[in-house]
Amino acid sequence: MNQMENASSGAxxxxxxxLPLRSVHIEDRFWSDYIRLVRDVVVPYQWEALNDRVPGAEPSHAIRNLRIAAGDEEGSFYGxxxxxxxxSKWLEAAGYLLATEDDPALALIAEEVIDLLARAxxxxGYLNTYFTLKEPxxxxxxxxxxxxxxxAGHLIEAAVSYYTATGNAVVLGIARRFADYIAxxxxPEDAGKLQGYDGHQEIELALVKLYRVTGDKKYLSLSQFFLDQRGTQPHFYKQEWDRRGGSVHFPGLLMSQNYAYSQAHLPVREQNTxxxxxxxxxxxxxxxxxVAAETGDAxxxxxxxxxxxxxxxKRMYITGGIGSMTHGESFTFDYDLPSDTVYAETCASIGLIFFAWRMLQYEPVSSEYADVLERALYNTVVSGMSRDGRHxxxxxxxxxxxxxxxxxxxxKHVKPERQGWFGCACCPPNIARLLASLGQYIYTVQxxxxxxxxYIGxxxxWELDGxxxxxxxxxxxAWNGKVAMKVEQIERIEQSGHSEQNEHxxxxxxxxxxxxxxxxxxxxxxxYHIQVNGSAVTANEGTPGSGYVDLKRIWQAGDVVNIAFEMPVLRMKGHPLIRDTIGKTALQRGPFVYCMEEADNGANLHQIMLTSEGETDxxxxxxxxxxxxxxxxxxxRVGSADWQEDAPLYTSEGSWARSPMTATFIPYYAWANRGxxxxxxxVRDSV
Amino acid sequence: MNQMENASSGAxxxxxxxLPLRSVHIEDRFWSDYIRLVRDVVVPYQWEALNDRVPGAEPSHAIRNLRIAAGDEEGSFYGxxxxxxxxSKWLEAAGYLLATEDDPALALIAEEVIDLLARAxxxxGYLNTYFTLKEPxxxxxxxxxxxxxxxAGHLIEAAVSYYTATGNAVVLGIARRFADYIAxxxxPEDAGKLQGYDGHQEIELALVKLYRVTGDKKYLSLSQFFLDQRGTQPHFYKQEWDRRGGSVHFPGLLMSQNYAYSQAHLPVREQNTxxxxxxxxxxxxxxxxxVAAETGDAxxxxxxxxxxxxxxxKRMYITGGIGSMTHGESFTFDYDLPSDTVYAETCASIGLIFFAWRMLQYEPVSSEYADVLERALYNTVVSGMSRDGRHxxxxxxxxxxxxxxxxxxxxKHVKPERQGWFGCACCPPNIARLLASLGQYIYTVQxxxxxxxxYIGxxxxWELDGxxxxxxxxxxxAWNGKVAMKVEQIERIEQSGHSEQNEHxxxxxxxxxxxxxxxxxxxxxxxYHIQVNGSAVTANEGTPGSGYVDLKRIWQAGDVVNIAFEMPVLRMKGHPLIRDTIGKTALQRGPFVYCMEEADNGANLHQIMLTSEGETDxxxxxxxxxxxxxxxxxxxRVGSADWQEDAPLYTSEGSWARSPMTATFIPYYAWANRGxxxxxxxVRDSV
Known part of the structure; x- marks a missing residue:
């Protein structure tokens, strides 16, 4: 029982x-379009996909699986x-959307889904159509x-999202019953239970959400148990493999062969890389x-x-992408960051945002967490979705x-164009749930x-002491580094009721x-320049280029803070141990990493070389x-003019004429929208 | 019958x-060691491997398969x-070795093998232990x-090699019986025969060898038939696949899925790439x-x-390697020549030598063929074998x-060290048969x-008009570009007999x-400088940098030609359409392409940059x-000193100190011998 009890020890x-998601409303020049797209296109389209109503798309069968498990129709599991x-991911996104904007039609569909889940x-308390239908x-x-x-984790996340938005007790009950059963x-072994943990982590963070919304420490303890069991010896995956007589579900894949693939090669506390x-x-x-935050486990x-x-x-792309290799969609080794054979899955950057956002809350304030969060968000994540919300x-x-x-x-895994909804549709719903909940990433309070x-408009x-x-x-x-924050109102809240609904x-x-x-x-x-009500303030500047500036004062309604961050074009260099970026420069301006496209610069981008300390505009x-x-x-541009098509491939005699040109860069997120x-x-650089 | 008859049309x-292999004896500062290694180590070691007597190596079973097929022992096919x-490849190499040096012990083993082949x-006339034993x-x-x-092709090549070296009629008989049966x-369809051709070309060139040694045009016609059938419609591979009910031998591999893998996507005359x-x-x-040479088929x-x-x-590495991609060990597309994920199989460069050597004989003299042959030979091929002949x-x-x-x-396919003999041992025996027959690549006569x-010592x-x-x-x-060719003797050959054995x-x-x-x-x-008997000669220089110089004269015994090719260190550039070599230089001197190794230059070679027009020694x-x-x-060297290990991966502020250094290069073939x-x-270059 020791491990279970650990959860309650420590402060x-x-x-x-x-802040609660419902307390933040985004109206932003850059982001509102994307969030609108999630609400108007992505989530409805995903609903059609889940119901196998998207012409030409691979069937999902996900809703049908649930209907079959609920006894609504005959059939067998597929998928x-x-x-x-x-x-679950769809329902989680729907919850976030309902937290920020009323949408009775969406709520109606969501509650049908909840009803279906309850019946399945x-x-x-168990709820998993694959095992119920296919491998009872x-x-x-x-x-x-x-x-x-x-x-189970995704179901719990969905339930917490939907319950928080709507107060719907049915969905929370489904999640609790399932979690209670899992517990x-x-x-621990001495309680005669299984000492296992999932090959794909997810329930760990979901259980903490469930703990926070219910206050039931059992869920926190269970999360801690899963984390602490991971990678211990004797190895659970070996034991269960033996019990199955060596059968595997995905014979060709890495899961069963390589425990490091699932971060189960070592106990989590011993993992250094x-x-x-x-x-x-x-x-x-x-x-x-x-878990560390809730238990004080240093x-x-x-x-x-x-x-x-x-x-x-050591292992992140300048775009906030992670995972250098398609094989296993995985990390490789320090400073191994190839630009071209890269994986950098959209979902992985979303997960990096989840991680950064937690560290930002739990660690003494360091702007590095938010810097990385912003890097992933404005580059890899936005890049992940087309401007039509369908690719x-x-x-x-x-x-x-x-x-x-x-x-x-x-x-082969690298696509020069965004693709339609996949059979294994992990990234689109992940983008949807991140953007639908973007409001919660802007502020924290302590x-x-x-x-x-x-800085999202x-x-x-904020409820502060009544x-x-x-x-x-x-x-x-995003484009100019300028922000105005206006204290619009400061009101005393009448203490007559508990919930926000009752305030006057x-x-x-x-x-x-x-x-x-x-x-x-x-x-x-x-x-940067900060003014309060038109007067420059002397700010605590912290470390140059990073950190937070604290403006402590008695704020009045009508106070305005104007912030202007300088936004030069940065010539970014990679660490010299990165083989792929040596001798090259990437342009960055504000939160955006830039790229060259053939549409602006012609083919053979590799021939383009930035002029050392040349002008940018x-x-x-x-x-x-x-x-x-x-x-x-x-x-x-290193010209090919003096090298004929049929010229020798290699020569010591050719000279490379260089023609001056103006190279054009657009933000990375916007690439692949022009064919x-x-x-x-x-880009190569002589510096 | 038309296609069959085509072979005899045209001039x-x-x-x-x-020249006959037996007429050329190599005594060369660079090559003799390698050839000696083939004779003393590779061929004997290969014989042990074929007999499953190499401790720790994967069994070959190749001799046992033949013994089982011959009825010498019980058992089943393996491999x-x-x-x-x-x-066959072993026997072919043994033939070449016997052509150039008596070796009764080797001949004894070879004749046992021939006896075994005859009995199997x-x-x-059919001879293939896989089908005889495993799939009758x-x-x-x-x-x-x-x-x-x-x-069958390799068996024919072996037979021609051995017969030519020794006059052994048994082995030639085996090959002829098999080839006759294949014919x-x-x-053609109207003769009621199969219109097929092999998924791995080889018999085509072997049949021409058999034709040349026997004079039987049937073999030439058959070779031509195989070539002309290839890639025609209706597609033979589809037809035989249908006849098999869609079964495939190698389910995961490309052979059955992608006809271009076997160059069967188009008729051979229509293949442009x-x-x-x-x-x-x-x-x-x-x-x-x-076939073109023998039939005059322009x-x-x-x-x-x-x-x-x-x-x-468009598709060759500077080392004479070909095949840019491990998937399918194959060509990709024009100018796609990655240095690191490359395949460039040793066998492919050997095959390129086979091709170049034929074009060199058949085409009006262009030194390009020999240039490429030399490039592949002195770089990729020699690199393929360690100096112990076992890796x-x-x-x-x-x-x-x-x-x-x-x-x-x-x-994963790239090994930083040479490997021991593989289960699929294609490259080592190919190196052996190439080096054992190297003498025939030096001269041709017309x-x-x-x-x-x-220029191999x-x-x-040369028999010239009696x-x-x-x-x-x-x-x-190899190292200094200097050659002396001495006309040692000119003798009249007595015309008493037909064969060389009878000359006096x-x-x-x-x-x-x-x-x-x-x-x-x-x-x-x-x-270059050419002297005859100490006097500079005015040579027909041809195209600068290429071509052949003709020295026509009445040669006397004792005449000496001294040739000195200038051998500067060349700073080679790749065609600007090659993405991987842009902004980089490779050093070449004489026939050798050079490389940098960590042993001489420390780790992180990517940080090294050649000084523009800097000195070389x-x-x-x-x-x-x-x-x-x-x-x-x-x-x-772009220093890492001012970038700490834990420094940000990307920054606009870091400056890269460059430290002058002397970079050391060794010939490519010698890499990977020092750990x-x-x-x-x-190497990166600022030019």
Missing amino acids: RLKRSQP MVFQDSDV QQPD GKRWTNLNECHELYC TVFG AEGHAVRLVYMSAGMAD ELLAACRKLWRNIVT FFYVNPLEVHPASCAHNHNY DRTLYTHL GQMD QRVHIVQESDY TEQNDAQAEFTLSLRIPSWCGGR VRFDPGLLGGLSVITAAAE VGEMAVW | RLKRSQP MVFQDSDV QQPD GKRWTNLNECHELYC TVFG AEGHAVRLVYMSAGMAD ELLAACRKLWRNIVT FFYVNPLEVHPASCAHNHNY DRTLYTHL GQMD QRVHIVQESDY TEQNDAQAEFTLSLRIPSWCGGR VRFDPGLLGGLSVITAAAE VGEMAVW
Whole structure:
């Protein structure tokens, strides 16, 4: 029982906490379009897909599986072992959307889904259509490969999201019954339970969410149990494999062969480097951070920090992508960051955001977490979805040569165009649930401090000691680094009721003392101007180029903070131990990493070389791909003119004429919207 | 019958012909060691392997398969479908060795093998232990995948080699009976025969060898038939696949899925680019060139030229490697020549030599063929074998980072060290048969012209109109570009007998008129000095940097030609359409391409940059890896000193200190002999 009890020992970490999602409304020049797309296109389209109503798309069968399990219709299971999780991810996104905007039609569908889930749930609380329909009697026999607890995790996340948004007790009951049942199956040996854990981490972070919403420590303990069992000896995956007589579900895949693929090669506290499947690693790390926060387990938090540092200082792309290799969609080794054969799955960057967001709350404030979160969000994640909301990147290369994708097998996984909904549809619903909940990533609060991590326009309400502080953020951050934060109202909240629904404002007492803590993004190099009500303030500048600036004062309604971050075109260099970026430069401006495309620069991008310390120019093009800032830079092209098509491949005599040119760069997220062509983030540079 | 008859239409192409292997004896500073290694180590070791007597090595079972087929012992077939071909390749190499040096012990073993082959041969002439033992009744049902005619081809090549060396009629009889039987099975539809052809080309060139040694045009016609059937519609592989009910022998492999893999996607005359498995392509091309030469088929020769030009101007590595991709061990597309994920199989470069050697004989003299032959021979082929003769490269990368080989799946096929004998042992016996027959690649003769293509020291005899011209070549070509060719003797041959055995020299009449045509290697840039008997001669210089110089005179015994090719260190550039070599330089000196190794330059070779137009120096190091010339070059290293291990991966603020250094280069063939480490052929350069 020791491990179970550990959960209640130690003190909670002091942390800043996100505001309820319903308290933040985004109205942003850059982001509103994307969020609208999620609401109007992605989530409805996903619903059609789950119901097999998308012409030409591979059937999902996910809703039918549930209907069959519920006894609504006859038939057999179809799909992946984790097919149920697609329904859960949809429901989770629907919950976030309902938290921020009423949508009775969406709520009606969601409640039908909840009703279906309730009827598909087994009497003991178990809910997984693959095992119920296809392998009855085989529950918990192949945790390594079969995603049973992973699916449970997504169901729990969905339930917490939907319950938080709507107060719907049915969905929370489904999740609790399932989690309660799981707690009877898994636990310490001396309680006669299974000492297993899932091959795809997910339930760990979900159980902490369930604990937070219910207050039931059993869920926290179970999460901690799963984390602490992972990678211990004798090895559970070997034991269950023996019990199955050596049978495997995915014979060709790595899961059963390579425990590091699932981060089960070592106990989690002993893992010093980010190994294996990238999505699994960051989901696990997020769960570890959650448990550490709730239990005060400093060793576990230190383990999170080790993994974080390994990722951000040795295994992350400049776009916030992670996972260098398609084989296993996985990490490889330090400084191995090929631009072209890269995997950098959209889901992995979303998971990195989950991890960063937790560390940002739990660790003494360091803007590095938000910097990385922003890097992943504005580059890999936005890149993952087309502007029609119907096409997605799973793989996010930093260099693309379409003929290689077509003819060289090493690039087979790299697509030069966004693809329609896949059979294994992990990334689109993950983008949907992230963007639908984007509001919660902007601010956190702790005591009397309001941290602003992201500069995304909109409104927010903060309840502070019986007062409600209403702030409007007007943001031109993405393209110009300019933000205005206006304290719109400060009201006393009448204490007559518990819930927000019952509040009545008494009077506008119009002032409150608190600290507005503003993140200084690293890309401004510590160069920024902050004014309060038109007067420059002397700010605590912290480390140049990073950290947070604290504005502590008695704020009045009508106060306005104006922030201007300098936004130069940065010539970014990779660490000299990265083989792929040596001798190359990537342009970055503000949160956006830039790239060259064939559409602007012609084919053979590899021939383009930036002029050393050459001029760069920025102009906003409102007509281009929804409006974006284009960078032009002085460059040269190594000409092929004096090399005929039929010339010798190798010669010591050819001289390479260089022709001056102007190279054109667009933000990485906007690539691949103008037909199939080459793309490159890193460009040769003579410096 | 038309296609069969085509073979006898048209005139033979006028061509220069190789000298009999027995007429050339190599005594060369660079090559003799390698040939000695083949004789003393590789061929004996291979014999042990074929007999499953190499401790720790995967069993071959190849001799046992034959013994079982011969009824000498009980048992069942074991090995690949093409296991028999290993015995044939061994016998072919043994034949070449016996042609150049008496070796009664080797001959005794070889004749036992021949006896075994004779007894394993079926009454109708068929000889293939896989089908005889494992799939009786299934002959010729899966030409696409099962290498049946491929094995027949290797048997024929072995027989021709051994017969030519020793006059052994038994082995030739085995091959003829098999070929005669094959000719009853394959042929035009109106003769009621199969219109198939093998999935691995090989028999095509072998049948022309058999034709040349027997004079029986049936074999030439059959070769032509196989070539002309290839890739025609209705597609034979589809037809036989249908007849098999869709069963495949290698379910995971490309053979049955992708006809281009076997160059069967189009008729051979319509193939404009080198596609698919590289070894198959060059074996096929060699066969096409042979048939074209014998039939005077200009269209077929033109097809050879198309493939040749595509390879050498768009799809060949600077080391003479071909096949850019491990998937299918195959060509990809024009200018796609990655240095690191490369395949460049040793066997493919050997096949390229086969192809080049034929084109060199059949085409109006162009030194390009010999240039490419030399490039492949001195770089990829020699690199393929360790200096102990027991370790081999199958894959010949131009850039190696050992951690990538260990941890990044894209490099799994790339080995940083030569490997022991493999289960599928294609490359080692191919190296053995090439080096054992190297003598025939040095000279060809046509009318009264003696072409010297390679400058490899030793002696040769040329029978010219009843005279025997005996020339000694003393070569310091490899390291210093210096060659002396001495006309040692000119003798009249007594015409008493037909065969060489019966010759008696009458008297040394000491003079003969002929043309000595000397290849000018492209790497000397047209800068060379030729003296005859100490006097500079005005030579026909041809195109600067290439072509042949003709020295036509009445040669006397004692005449000496001294040739000195200038051998500067060449800074080679790749065509600007090659993405992988842009901004990089490879050093070449004489026939050798050079590389940097970690052993000389430390780790992180990617940080090294050649100084633009910096000094280079050459010194011969007699103690290094058997003696070789080392090049040193002024360079700079981008320092990591100001980037801590834990520094941000990407920054706009870091400056890269460059430290001057001297970069050390060794010939490519000698890499990977000093422990596991990084290697790079292409080095960054600011020019």
